[in-house]
Every structure is written in structure tokens, then in C-alpha cells.
Amino acid sequence: MRAARGEDALTARIASAVKRPGILLPAVRGGLHVRVGIGDDAAVINLPAQRYVLTTDTLVEEIDFLPRETPYWIGRRAAAANLSDVAAMGAAPLGYLLSLGISRKKDARFARRIVEGVISKMAPFRAELWGGDLSRAPSIFVTMFVIGKAERPILRSGARPGDRLFVTGSPGAAAAALESRRPRVGRAPSPREKPYLDPEPRVEFARALSRRRWATAMIDVSDGLAKDAHRLAAASGVRLALHAVSPGALTAASDDFELLFASPASRKDSILALGRQLGTPVAEIGRVERGRGVVLTGGSRRVRVMDQGYDHFA
């Protein structure tokens, strides 16, 4: 009898981790029925008729995380990035597939620790790992594909003149946290590194906005506040006038995974109360006007904000 080895052995270990009580839920819940999970050519899932969101996000070594980063935290960060896209639609994650590229310097344990990081970050949302793919690659990458449920998706395109603009958390904080992490990469994380290493996607807060129909447009801040504000403005055909934003927070090209959203002015107090209730920091940072682009306002001055931030293909 020969022990299983290599890729199949790793897949088997991941499959058994997924089945371990406390890590993930039983395969059958809430109308979803996983017929075949990890280990066949594809997963087989019974899905009820409804509206779904589908999203994918990839983290690449040296681009989205530091070289020599701890695999568990690479996994958590990858999961946060994908959860943030689901949150930005006001949706709830249901299940996901995971594709890993692992460089030759790293062993199977390294891959398994990434998977454990991903699972640990997805589990509180009851999102299940349905399958994936493992590859050797010149450098490390983590790609996730998430399916979520969205009764009332919040698009980028619904902001209207007169709406107020809000942001969760502190956009720009991830850039500062990354600088804290840089000299300490690979070590146990310190609290100040959290916005970079283990950001908190705003799933619950966004779901509450969606259920209450309080947001007219929403986007997650993944390439810097300036760039994503421009994206929301362009999709909605409006101008965003920002105040109470420091130029530093605006121009930091960082993956914050915070939410930028627009709401009718009448909802302002309710939104701030909702943030307090759910423990989600939220602040009003501007308003929606007729026009195009993004401006920074202060007293009587208005400064045009360039469409800048992180761009993979600039």
C-alpha cells in the first residue's frame, strides 16, 4: 500500500479540513445542496432560483502582498478582498472556489496554510469552499471566485444629485499599515498592521443598507479613494464633491476594502446610527452634484481631484 502524495494528497487534506466540524458547516443548508465537493473534475451544487452576484479577485505576490509574507495571512487578505467585492453589491457570500499558484520554493504546507487562512476568513459568513485548483507558478498568486446572494444589489450607477456620500473606516489606513508591516514581514501581526493584513470587509453593514434600500450607489475602495470615487461618479453620471477628506487619504493608492456609497440626504442620521449599532465606523464625506468627476471642497475653495490611484495598466 502506497501513501498518496503530491497534489492529490494535498487536495485530500484540504477536503478533509473543509469537512472538519467547526471549520465549515454541513453541506446542506438554506436550500443549497452541495452534491459533490472537492475532488472531482467540478463541484456539483443545487442552487435555488434567485439573484446571484459572481465576483473574482486575485492577489499577486509583490503587487498585492509583500514577498515572504506568512501564507495564513495571504489567505485571509485574499478572502477579505473578495468579500469586499461581495459587500460592495450589498450581497451575502454563499460559496467559493479557490485557485492557487505556488512558487517552487514553497511546499505543500505553504499552500495548505493559505487555504486555512482563506477558510478562516470566510467561515464567519457561512461561505463554503466548493472546489479549486492548485498550480506550480513562477510566483505566488491567490484567485478566488465567490458566489453570493443579492436580493437588492447596489450598483455603482445609482447616485443622484443631492445624495450624501459616506465612507466606512479610514481609507488610506491600509497604506500606512503596509509600511508598518514591511520591516516585520513574515512575523506575527501587530494590531497596527491589521488594515493591510487582515482588513474587515463590511459585509454585514452593506447587507443592512441593501435590505433597507438606503444606498443609491456603492463601490469598494480597492484602488484608492480618488480612483474609486471617479469610478462611482462616472458610472452614475454625476460629480462627487468631497469634504472632510485629507489629501493624503484621497491619494493613497491602497486596497482598503472600505465602502464608498451614496444615500438620500434624509437617511443620514439613520445611516450613522446603523454604523454605531453594527460597530462599523462610517462618516459623511461629501455630496453628489450635477456634473462629472470629483472635487475636493473646503470653505469656498474647490479643487479638482485627478483620477489617480493604483492602476494595473496605467
Place this chain on the structure above:
Amino acid sequence: MRAARGEDALTARIASAVKRPGILLPAVRGGLHVRVGIGDDAAVINLPAQRYVLTTDTLVEEIDFLPRETPYWIGRRAAAANLSDVAAMGAAPLGYLLSLGISRKKDARFARRIVEGVISKMAPFRAELWGGDLSRAPSIFVTMFVIGKAERPILRSGARPGDRLFVTGSPGAAAAALESRRPRVGRAPSPREKPYLDPEPRVEFARALSRRRWATAMIDVSDGLAKDAHRLAAASGVRLALHAVSPGALTAASDDFELLFASPASRKDSILALGRQLGTPVAEIGRVERGRGVVLTGGSRRVRVMDQGYDHFA
């Protein structure tokens, strides 16, 4: 007025290519309703209640395709790999997300040509591009996530002693085609390079097997016939006794995207006739026995076949 540029411009061009008549179908068809496609934080899709297959496969430069390969053919090969996983379940592809990692040496046009290759390979199956992700990366990779429809999924685990074994096409041909391609990489493909560069996934044939319930177990040959035969044997708890297979075809560690499947002996003539009808080469190559592992038979001799082939983590 400033022209859009970089990542957003590329996304916009891909979105408009997807909408171009003749490339893809209108957004509404067959009960599927694409509410939001490319360009928001996630795609929003209405799905009817049924059984779905979900699969992901990644192609990595230097591992799954040659360095300096033409982007259009990288895209077609990536699509073929994913379609082959869908075919191996007896399913039909419906839609997909695409995640690209593009090295700094390559421009946006390179990324767009990969996308065009993917779309051209998926379009005959009426599978729609629903969204994706573009990243800079140290080396090129293409990850796809495909959702398909599977009324009667064919698993790896259903083979029974007495069943016959069949294979489509010529496993091992991709390895020879790769060697033909090597000195000609980046040039227009020659017909002999097709099994490597533009393999034909057996979607239609596998769908027909699924509809007729003629296959008891199926797997696609993506890591060499020996390795995938072992996987099918292990999943079904049986031994596969192969004849009419050359040792070369057995041990070539190549991504052939052909199908290995088991069927009741009574279906043999019908299966061969189906292959002729659909233009899919199919041959009987052995039978299923009690036991475990894989053996090669010839006359009275039986040789044990090692569990070898391509393994990312051996």
C-alpha cells in the same frame, strides 16, 4: 475631456467586445438573465433553480504554455482546459469569469488578445463572459471560473467491475504537439500543433453520454492517462485493466483534455456509433475489474502501471 486609460479603459473595451453582435449572445436567454455584466464590483445574474457544476482551471506561463506564446492561443488553450472539466461532468457551460495576470513586459493589447481567444473558444458553446479581474503579475497566468448546467452529472466514482473503458481522441498527442510548437512558438499555428495549442474539448459528446446515462464514471485526461486512470480507479474503488494503449501514450504527462470513461459492456456499440455520429474519435481501451490501481494487459501478461504523470506538488 480626458480619455479613459489603463485598467478601466481595457475593461471598457472588453465589455464592448462582449456586447458586439456575433461574439456573444444577447444578455437574456434560456431563463438566464444577466442584470449587470462587466464593470461593477460583481456581476449580477438571475439563475433558475437547477443543478450546476462549478469549476476553475489555471494556465501558468512556462508550466502550462510556452514562454512567448501568442496571447490569442493562450486564451483558447485556457478556455479548452476549463471546457474539458465541464465536459468531464457531462455538463454544458453557461457563463464564466476570467482572471488575468499579465507581466510588466506585456501591454493592454496582449491582455485583450487573451480575452479574445477565450471568448472565441467559449462562444460556440453559448457560454457568456460575466466578469473578471486584471492584475499585474511577475508572470502570465489565466484563471477561469465556469458555471455549467448538469442535469445528470457524471462523477469519477461510478465505475463498476465489468464496465468497459473508453477514451476519446489520442491521449499523449498534446505532448508531441507541444514539441512541434516549441521551435515555432509565437508564430501562426500549424495543424500538427493543434492538440497542444487548440485542443477540442469533448463537450457535446459528453453531454450526449450524460443525457443517455451511458457513462458510469468519467474524468478528463489533464495530467497524463496513467495518473488520471489511477484517479478514476481510486474514486470508484476498482481496478482499471487497460489494453490497446501504448506505454508512450500512458506515461506522457500531457494536458490532452480527452475523456476517459467507463460504460456498461452492453453500451459499447452504441458508444462507438455516437462517436461516429458526432465526429468524436472514441476507442475502447480496457475494462473495469475488482481490485485497485491500474494494470496494462497484453495476451497473458499483466503489468502494473505506476501512478505517474504530471503532479504540481510531487
